[in-house]
Amino acid sequence: MTIQRERPGVTVELIAKAKERVVPKSGVVLVPYQAEWGAPDELVKLGSYEERMAQTFGKADTVELAAEGGATVLAYRMTNGTAAKAAYEQANAVRIEALYPGLLGNELRVVIVASTSEPGKKELQVKGPLQTEKFSFADADELVAKTSQSLYVRVKKLGDAAIAVASEANLTGGTSGTAALSAADSSKLFMAVSGADFDAMYLPFDDASVQAAAKQFMSDRRKLGKKLSTLVIGGKAADDENMEKHVERSVAQNARYVVNCAIAGQHNNGNTYGSLQWAAWVAGMIAATPAHESLTAVVVPLKKALKDWGHTDILQALSSGTLVATRDGEVYIIESAVNTLAVLGAHEREDYGKIRVSMTLDQIVNDINAVGKKYKGKLGNNDLGGAVFVSAVNTYLTVREQQGAIETGWTFTDKKNGNGDRRGFLLSAKPLDAIEYFDIDWEVL
Structure with missing residues (x-):
């Protein structure tokens, strides 16, 4: 009887998940930051301007940059453990x-x-x-x-x-816990946030070895923890005018779940940020943008770029999977919403190199996993239990198709291979890419 009452909830939960994915604020971006205020070494969810002000007094630029797109910020103030209260x-x-x-x-x-x-x-x-x-x-x-x-x-x-x-x-006696970040700090960070749920993560480290470790951390989360999300990185301020340095970072990553930011320059708020800080804005936009929408041609709040890239630089960026902003009239736009996947590996396709496609893949897996974990142990391992779960997922995928996240013709089937407490299902679906090139033939009469 208890299982009977729980079963309709699976479908309702998945429908809610699907509809939620078109709301920008449904996305969560993890932002590790350093500041002189805020809960130390603790994850704090900030869903509004008022909550951010109370937590940081608005003095953590990367937190504010990540929030500009509307995403919920999962803030983590990094300290060296020696900070004292006034x-x-x-x-x-x-x-x-x-x-x-x-x-x-x-x-x-x-x-x-x-x-x-x-x-x-x-x-x-x-x-x-x-x-x-x-x-x-x-x-x-x-x-x-x-x-x-x-x-x-x-x-x-x-x-x-x-x-x-x-x-x-x-008040007196307050001391700082802020110091130059080290590799040891990154290890502590990864351990602290490994079990958290977020759509995108901003990495505040420009060291290549730490970025390599972060890629491995994200890979382990995906394979072992079944938590799929996107990592966003940037580079050293001294290298921000050098496209070859940006390309080097992308080539070193070469993963659909890593985005390399090469945006640098003066923000519309008057402050100048390097690619490492702008990566927080990119991470927030990735989390905030529904998966059925592309970041290509999105206006960047960039008043003046550190360097206006030429045609050759832009082609280098695109071929290596480097995210750049280019001038388009009076504004700057994201040239193409690409991740760092440029050399395809096993089970990868060319369209996986687009943020939109990669985020759709991750969102669908995360949503189905979340509901599966919530209801595991409540459905009988027989054809009836399998059919209930298939029905729930089919309802969810129908909404995602209507949203324009996946192509028609998808299927989700029960393999009917239940044995003990394990059962298999097969999802076949194609994420929709966005039109970025318009080829027009003009026949002059």
């Missing part, structure tokens, strides 16, 4: 401590005055980058409770002494 203390009364460790905590200011809203009480004012928070309190216990939702601080009761009125003062 604090203000009244002996035997309270300790007012910054919410997160880092130097920004030293910029927070506190003042304790008579309450302006509740006569007879005192008021803690915390002045920070976003706003001034005010908390009225009669005693330390009330202050601890009220500040539990503060964007800036947490309060600890130290003793029974009354909290005294105090003039404005900065």
Whole structure:
């Protein structure tokens, strides 16, 4: 009876998954970053502007770049473990401590005055980058409770002494956990995020050996963890005007799940970024763009490129699977939405070299796997159980065909080879590519 109640949920879940894939914010981009504010060495999902501001105060450029396309950001603040929180203390009364460790905590200011809203009480004012928070309190216990939702601080009761009125003062003692990234930091990062779910990952390392390790990490996630996603890399700032260096990175990767960013220059926001930082924007766009849409010819928020590539450079980029932005009139656009797959291996095809096709493949596998894991152990290993799952997946694929993600003529069948707790299914479907070249014959009459 329990299995009977669960079965309709499979179909509903897959339909929801399919419809969700045309909503830009359904995509998740993993952004490791360094900053002086934010939860240290912890994955935090940021789905809105307000959540990003609370987590980073808007001071982590790569987080903001990744969010521009509308994707949900899975942020991971990388530290060296030595960061300390700033604090203000009244002996035997309270300790007012910054919410997160880092130097920004030293910029927070506190003042304790008579309450302006509740006569007879005192008021803690915390002045920070976003706003001034005010908390009225009669005693330390009330202050601890009220500040539990503060964007800036947490309060600890130290003793029974009354909290005294105090003039404005900065929190002190905050130290930085930011240092130059090393290979050891990348190993720590990969271990921390290996089990997370995300559509695209931004890699904040320009070292070739770390990028090679990242490719292997993504490959292992795909094969062993059945978690399919796309890695986006960039290069050293000193090499950003050299197309040969960009091409070298692409050739070293040569994988449909790795995108190499060669975009560099001044963003419309006035800041200048190298390809390593622009890779965060690309990763966010990949995550945010539904798989049935192509990134080819998408306008890049680039005010002035570090270098306007010539025809020969562009051909080099395309042939090696390097993502470039080229000037088109008054704006810059993505020349062609390609990944680094240029030399085909076993079980690969030419269209796998397009981000759109690769993302469609990954999304479908991820969606079916996610629902399969949710309902495993709830369907009998017989023809009826197999038919229920086939029906659910067929419903899902019908929606993906209607969206324009896959071509007509797909099939999903039960192999009817159930044995013990294992059963096989066969998916046959062709992802749709995008028209990028229009060949027009003009017969002049």
